[in-house]
Amino acid sequence: MRRLAFVLAVLLVACGRPFDVKTAPGFLELKDSQHFAYRATTPEGVVFGVRVVDIEGDGSQDPAFWTRALTLQLRDVSGDALTDTRDVRSRDGAPGKQLRFGHDESGKPYVYWLTFFPSGDHLVIAEAGGSKARFDAAQSSVEWMLSSLSVR
Numbered sequence: 001m002r003r004l005a006f007v008l009a010v011l012l013v014a015c016g017r018p019f020d021v022k023t024a025p026g027f028l029e030l031k032d033s034q035h036f037a038y039r040a041t042t043p044e045g046v047v048f049g050v051r052v053v054d055i056e057g058d059g060s061q062d063p064a065f066w067t068r069a070l071t072l073q074l075r076d077v078s079g080d081a082l083t084d085t086r087d088v089r090s091r092d093g094a095p096g097k098q099l100r101f102g103h104d105e106s107g108k109p110y111v112y113w114l115t116f117f118p119s120g121d122h123l124v125i126a127e128a129g130g131s132k133a134r135f136d137a138a139q140s141s142v143e144w145m146l147s148s149l150s151v152r
Helices: 002-011 063-078 132-148
Strands: 038-041 047-054 081-089 095-105 108-119 122-131
Touching: 063 081, 063 095, 063 108, 108 132, 122 132
Parallel strands: none
Antiparallel strands: 038 047, 047 122, 081 095, 095 108, 108 122
16 A cells, blocks of 8 residues: 555645545554555454545546556556456445556565545545455455445
C-alpha cells in the first residue's frame, strides 16, 4: 500500500474524511495511520485502508481518467499487473471503479485491490492487499468492508 502513497503524492494532496466504513470481524482498526484516514489489519497482515484526496480540474470526476492514471502509475512505478476492473457502487450509491492487481515478491504472489469513488472535489480511495493466500482467506471480510463504505 506504500506504493500508492508515491502515486498520490505526485497526483494529489490529502484532505479530510467524507466517508464512513465499518471494520469487519477479524480486522483491527489502527488509530494512528499517517497516510490513511482509516486503516485496519488482520493478524496475518492483510490490510484495508481508506484515504481521501483533493481533486480539481476538468475531467476530475471521470472514472476513466482515474482508472488509466492509477493503472499506469501502479504498473510503471510498482510493477503491478492489472488483473481485473469492475464497476462498483458505494453503500450510498456513488459510482466507482475497482482495480485488481497482482505481483510477486520473493516468488510469492500478492494481491492488491484499489477501489475509488470520485465525489465532488475529492476522491475516496479504498485499498486492500496482502499475500494471495492470506488475502484469499480474508477476501469475504474485505468485500464486507467495501460494501459498508459510504461516500458523503
